[in-house]
Amino acid sequence: DGGITQSPKYLFRKEGQNVTLSCEQNLNHDAMYWYRQDPGQGLRLIYYSQIVNDFQKGDIAEGYSVSREKKESFPLTVTSAQKNPTAFYLCASKTGTANTGELFFGEGSRLTVL
Amino acid sequence: AQSVTQPDIHITVSEGASLELRCNYSYGATPYLFWYVQSPGQGLQLLLKYFSGDTLVQGIKGFEAEFKRSQSSFNLRKPSVHWSDAAEYFCAAWMDSSYKLIFGSGTRLLVRP
Numbered sequence: 001d002g003g004i005t006q007s008p009k010y011l012f013r014k015e016g017q018n019v020t021l022s023c024e025q026n027l028n029h030d031a032m033y034w035y036r037q038d039p040g041q042g043l044r045l046i047y048y049s050q051i052v053n054d055f056q057k058g059d060i061a062e063g064y065s066v067s068r069e070k071k072e073s074f075p076l077t078v079t080s081a082q083k084n085p086t087a088f089y090l091c092a093s094k095t096g097t098a099n100t101g102e103l104f105f106g107e108g109s110r111l112t113v114l
Numbered sequence: 115a116q117s118v119t120q121p122d123i124h125i126t127v128s129e130g131a132s133l134e135l136r137c138n139y140s141y142g143a144t145p146y147l148f149w150y151v152q153s154p155g156q157g158l159q160l161l162l163k164y165f166s167g168d169t170l171v172q173g174i175k176g177f178e179a180e181f182k183r184s185q186s187s188f189n190l191r192k193p194s195v196h197w198s199d200a201a202e203y204f205c206a207a208w209m210d211s212s213y214k215l216i217f218g219s220g221t222r223l224l225v226r227p
Contacts, residue, residue: 004157031213040123042204042219050213058214090157099208100165102148103215105157
């Protein structure tokens, strides 16, 4: 079945460590996104990528990095510079032109910093 | 500024009662509008969307939404709520030519037996 796979589902990290969250899609979508979700704050955009080898910062990119070497993959690295990384992270993808079409979401990854 | 507002943080309804979740947007033109649902610890699932045409849109799980240009609203409705509808609901909109889908802050629905 086509879809978006995020891994791991749960991740624990010590302060000062970088962690990478995986996002893979087999929907043949061009655009991919990373959102952060905190209770009561909805979804905030971290990074997005419209095509391979290109990505743009969203609203809260500080302390995060991404790469887009393949169309199917858009991994997110949470660096030690991110001051409050404990959150639920959602990856999404879409096809179509810029402001049309719906986002398809993965099941999310919950990161907890100990 | 372009924004999506969901004025109700929590709503509690009894099973079998009707439901309306409010969504307002701030934009000078008609945006593309969506409603998503999220169960705890899960990703978001699309309930319905509005791009143009008929302002009453039918979605999955018995939900519908009505676009009202005069009120800049896109409220979600269901005539009879089931216990399995308990979840968080997000309204979202594309408002310009950017790649950024703007989300409201969500409404958590609780269903009383």
